[in-house]
Amino acid sequence: MSTVLLADQVLTLDAKGTIYTPGAVTFVGTEITAVGPPPERPTGEVVDLRGCVLLPGLVNTHTHTPMWVFRGLTEDVPRGEWLTGRLLPLERRLGPDDLRRSALAGCLELIGNGVTTIADRYGHMDAVATAVEASGLRAVVGHSLFDRSAESDLARSEQLIERLGTDPARARVWAGLAPHATDSCGPELLRRVRRLADRTGARVFIHLAQSESEVAAVLARGAAGCASYLDALGLLAPDVVVAHATYLTDAEADLVGARRTAVAHCPSCNAKLEGRVAPVARMRRAGAVVGLGTDAACCNNGMDLFDEMKVAGLLNKVAADDPAALPALDILRAATSEAARALGIDHLVGTLEPGKRADVIAVRTRGAHLRPWHDPVANLVYAARGSDVTAVFVDGRPLLRDGRLVELDAERILADATQVARELADARG
Ligand SMILES: [Zn+2]
Numbered sequence: 001m002s003t004v005l006l007a008d009q010v011l012t013l014d015a016k017g018t019i020y021t022p023g024a025v026t027f028v029g030t031e032i033t034a035v036g037p038p039p040e041r042p043t044g045e046v047v048d049l050r051g052c053v054l055l056p057g058l059v060n061t062h063t064h065t066p067m068w069v070f071r072g073l074t075e076d077v078p079r080g081e082w083l084t085g086r087l088l089p090l091e092r093r094l095g096p097d098d099l100r101r102s103a104l105a106g107c108l109e110l111i112g113n114g115v116t117t118i119a120d121r122y123g124h125m126d127a128v129a130t131a132v133e134a135s136g137l138r139a140v141v142g143h144s145l146f147d148r149s150a151e152s153d154l155a156r157s158e159q160l161i162e163r164l165g166t167d168p169a170r171a172r173v174w175a176g177l178a179p180h181a182t183d184s185c186g187p188e189l190l191r192r193v194r195r196l197a198d199r200t201g202a203r204v205f206i207h208l209a210q211s212e213s214e215v216a217a218v219l220a221r222g223a224a225g226c227a228s229y230l231d232a233l234g235l236l237a238p239d240v241v242v243a244h245a246t247y248l249t250d251a252e253a254d255l256v257g258a259r260r261t262a263v264a265h266c267p268s269c270n271a272k273l274e275g276r277v278a279p280v281a282r283m284r285r286a287g288a289v290v291g292l293g294t295d296a297a298c299c300n301n302g303m304d305l306f307d308e309m310k311v312a313g314l315l316n317k318v319a320a321d322d323p324a325a326l327p328a329l330d331i332l333r334a335a336t337s338e339a340a341r342a343l344g345i346d347h348l349v350g351t352l353e354p355g356k357r358a359d360v361i362a363v364r365t366r367g368a369h370l371r372p373w374h375d376p377v378a379n380l381v382y383a384a385r386g387s388d389v390t391a392v393f394v395d396g397r398p399l400l401r402d403g404r405l406v407e408l409d410a411e412r413i414l415a416d417a418t419q420v421a422r423e424l425a426d427a428r429g
Helices: 066-071 082-091 095-113 123-137 147-164 187-200 212-220 226-232 250-258 267-274 280-286 305-320 330-336 337-342 376-383 409-426
Strands: 002-013 022-027 031-036 047-057 057-064 115-122 137-146 171-174 203-207 240-244 264-267 289-292 361-364 390-394 399-402
Touching: 002 361, 022 203, 047 376, 047 390, 057 095, 057 171, 057 240, 057 264, 057 289, 057 337, 066 095, 066 115, 066 123, 066 390, 066 409, 095 399, 095 409, 115 123, 115 280, 115 390, 115 409, 123 137, 123 147, 123 171, 123 409, 137 147, 137 264, 137 337, 147 187, 147 305, 203 226, 212 226, 226 240, 226 250, 250 280, 264 280, 264 337, 267 305, 280 289, 280 305, 289 330, 305 330, 305 376, 330 337, 330 376
Parallel strands: 002 047, 057 115, 115 137, 137 171, 203 240, 240 264, 264 289
Antiparallel strands: 002 022, 022 031, 047 361, 361 390, 390 399
8 A cells, every 4th residue: 555645845856856746755655656746546554744854864873872871971081081081981881781771762862853864883782782673764874893892792793793784775683894993993894893894885984183192003004094094894885884074185176075974974073072063064075975974972962863954964064164164965865865975775765756765754844933834955954853853654664643652652762771870870970
């Protein structure tokens, strides 16, 4: 049976940027079958979303759902102290079941904000993946790899690949490879990651140049910088997604682009934890594919890609000293079509077109902060909020309707994860 979503407007984000006013999206099962003006006699289930605009579900290229539990525990930390000084002591206190419970709350937050696809990575990914699967989100998940636990991390990564596969066309949740960063992963581990990626087809996700100490550690190994270090190991490539890429020289930013590397740009996290703007304009000019990421809830302090779009626009204009820099459409694409390209899933999602998966969101446009509706793209990037999202479909399955979760029990999930947070806060004193 087909489902027809009727709305005031449909932004397809296709190559031409086609917009239908009013518009409809029709899907059968998991697949979009028609996008255009509302049909005269719609058949099947009709969902009345008038008062809303439809757009592709948002794609979050970098997050850590279990870190939902740390929100508010790592505030205003001096540069260089956040990760090892503040976060690691907290992380050591949590076990796999705590992380699973917290990840489910994180997924709930993401769905409520109109995110339909995430690139998620953390420790104990076997437990976390169970929560992500249960949430209904589309996701690529990777178990973090470190030098200090390389053998067991590699074994767990392979198990995850065996369990979920690496093909986004065959599974809603699939596996990637997630070496932690260029300082915490030496050349031997990264060579093994490259070989494993080549053998399994898994995409690689790594933090790149996210702190000054990371750069110092890589320079001490004799590399010219974090990007050159990865390049020498075959890990600046179109199948690699580097997160942050904050501390790069011009030559290194150009190298990231020249290799057509995908970049997960997390501007609010970079601003809050490092007081910096990553050189994304330069990387894009050089050829990088840039998608937006919220990073974790304790970095910025939430997982709302509408927020992230606005911050991306503002900070990149400031960084360029040019109010015309990074136009709104480029930003909206970095949360939809370009983000999908960064994750290698643009054949499946990121636009509303027949043949693509039915990942669709509806944003209410009736609030005072969204009127008048002269420029839909600018309104979505600079004026809309995650809380304006009223409906979310992934693979045609409704996850959110009338602003409420359809299948998940929000109250129970939030109470459960809040309990983990409370115990954590008590334990640290
Ligand atoms: Zn991260």
